[in-house]
Amino acid sequence: MKRRRLTFLLIHPEISRTRYNFVGVIENECLELEYISAMLKKEGHAVILYDGQVEPFGAGTAIQKTEPDVVYVCGRARQENFMLEYCANAKECGAITIIGGLHAQLCYERMYRPCVDFIVTTFDIYKILDIVAYAVYHEKAAAEQFAGVCYQKEGVWHYQAGEPFDIRRLPLPDRSYFNAFPHxxxxxxxxxxxxxxxxxxxxxxxxxxxxxxxxxxxxxxxxxxxxxxxxxxxxxxxxxxxxxxxxxxxxxxxxxxxxxxxxxxxxxxxxxxxxxxxxxxxxxxxxxxxxxxxxxxxxxxxxxxxxxxxxxxxxxxxxxxxxxxxxxxxxxxxxxxxxxxxxxxxxxxxxxxxxxxxxxxxxxxxxxxxxxxxxxxxxxxxxxxxxxxxxxxxxxxxxxxxxxxxxxxxxxxxxxxxxxxxxxxxxxxxxxxxxxxxxxxxxxxxxxxxxxxxxxx
Ligand code: SF4
Missing domain, CATH: 3.20.20.70 (Aldolase class I)
Known part of the structure; x- marks a missing residue:
């Protein structure tokens, strides 16, 4: 089956909606998303990055504007509510939703929600390609490809522990988004x-x-x-x-x-x-x-x-x-x-x-x-x-x-x-x-x- 080019929206949610969001004091480059962006672009996909720390509009607007095939959201415990909110928004638009990042590694069960399709619980970004091969191109997935990934089957969540990831497999990050915000x-x-x-x-x-x-x-x-x-x-x-x-x-x-x-x-x-x-x-x-x-x-x-x-x-x-x-x-x-x-x-x-x-x-x-x-x-x-x-x-x-x-x-x-x-x-x-x-x-x-x-x- 010919693999069609997909549009991915990669979201780093805002830190907080209160005044203690450190905007203008400490703002973190979305490095993990930039690794994923580099990997996806190499595979020929279109990638849009959204960082709630620096964008003037909400992630919900970004989802509506970009009409992505796949939405990937990462974050920490304090961003869990935002991550789930964006998955719900993305689901309404018909996108496949994936949650990854630090919080997901330990707390994946907290995100067993209908609006979430997959949860990546390892640093292995290549799992995203395995997910897409299975969910979009309908290729059969070998069991080990889903090690470290939570997924639903007939309404039941499944999880098999992943392996430690060798950091040397990471590509160089795609810093185009970071470079677009020099201030x-x-x-x-x-x-x-x-x-x-x-x-x-x-x-x-x-x-x-x-x-x-x-x-x-x-x-x-x-x-x-x-x-x-x-x-x-x-x-x-x-x-x-x-x-x-x-x-x-x-x-x-x-x-x-x-x-x-x-x-x-x-x-x-x-x-x-x-x-x-x-x-x-x-x-x-x-x-x-x-x-x-x-x-x-x-x-x-x-x-x-x-x-x-x-x-x-x-x-x-x-x-x-x-x-x-x-x-x-x-x-x-x-x-x-x-x-x-x-x-x-x-x-x-x-x-x-x-x-x-x-x-x-x-x-x-x-x-x-x-x-x-x-x-x-x-x-x-x-x-x-x-x-x-x-x-x-x-x-x-x-x-x-x-x-x-x-x-x-x-x-x-x-x-x-x-x-x-x-x-x-x-x-x-x-x-x-x-x-x-x-x-x-x-x-x-x-x-x-x-x-x-x-x-x-
Ligand atoms: S375990 Fe490592 S990262 Fe955590 S506080 Fe100790 S030295 Fe720091």
């Missing part, structure tokens, strides 16, 4: 930051983290020289290496530094790294700074060893202190990421602020402890869960009852801490490009809105 996709003050991925998975197993469960828990690495060749071709100054942990192998990093130097690449880099690595490898951090490392995002998580032990972080507060000191001495902007734990008492919120001041952490990100959906941690907290709205699983909301204070009291102290950190950042001239007043006013409003009902952020 978007920033990371804080770094304009037009292109995402680059060098690995799937993480070698660590922190207890609270669901990232290490992706790719069936397997780490898959690209050849670092291949990564550098890709970076050399990207027409932007800022490169956001989005691996869960880029800084873990000194030999691989050494080859990265050498290759960047040899090719004379001059760019600024953002990446994730661990405090213990940074504390123990100041010389490597110096080399990375020399080739352009600008932001390193570090999960410091806590200021007490008891919390780090409970999180199975395999690091300690001494490393956190050393890490901040190494980055500050080298002039690397370190984004210290902390968990606001459900066991916090009022004094813990205050202690966290004082630790941040004492150790001169200039860039800070707070996450409310979140038992991730569809993980063993969620099951541990099941009887304390206070919301079933997936959009609340955004690390800004409380999704489980705190241990030692009421929900309102917890939010009160959380917002006081946020306001103090914003005022500190304003005094120090950090994030001068954002409207502090707007954020602080909204935190204060939330605080006085009866410490919120958990539904208006």
């Amino acid at each position: 978007r996709y920033q990371y804080l003050e770094l304009a037009h930051a292109a995402w680059v991925r060098t690995a799937y998975g993480c070698p660590y197993r922190c207890a609270f983290c669901h990232r290490n469960r992706m790719n069936m828990g397997q780490l898959s690495l690209r050849d670092i020289e291949d990564v550098v060749r890709e970076i050399a071709q990207i027409d932007t100054e800022n490169i956001y290496i989005v691996d869960d942990d880029f800084l873990f192998d000194t030999e691989r990093l050494g080859r990265f530094v050498d290759a960047v130097r040899q090719q004379g690449i001059r760019k600024r880099y953002i990446c994730y790294g661990r405090a213990d690595f940074i504390a123990k490898n100041p010389e490597m951090m110096r080399k990375l700074k020399e080739i352009g490392l600008y932001y390193v995002l570090v999960g410091l998580e806590a200021i007490e060893d008891s919390y780090l032990a409970r999180y199975e972080k395999r690091s300690d507060v001494h490393n956190n202190v050393q890490c901040v000191s190494v980055c500050n001495e080298l002039g690397i902007h370190m984004m210290g990421m902390f968990i606001v734990d459900l066991s916090f008492r009022a004094k813990d919120f205050r202690a966290l602020y004082h630790w941040i001041v004492e150790h001169q952490v200039r860039h800070v990100a707070l996450s409310v402890f979140t038992p991730e959906l569809c993980t063993p941690v969620y099951e541990q907290y099941r009887d304390r869960i206070i919301t079933d709205n997936p959009s609340h699983f955004d690390y800004l909301h409380l999704v489980a009852r705190p241990a030692y204070m009421g929900v309102r009291s917890f939010y009160f102290h959380y917002y006081i801490l946020l306001i103090r950190l914003f005022l500190k950042a304003k005094r120090e001239g950090v994030y001068d490009f954002i409207d502090y007043g707007d954020y602080i006013r909204s935190f204060v409003a939330n605080m006085f809105r009866g410490m919120r009902k958990n539904d208006d952020m």
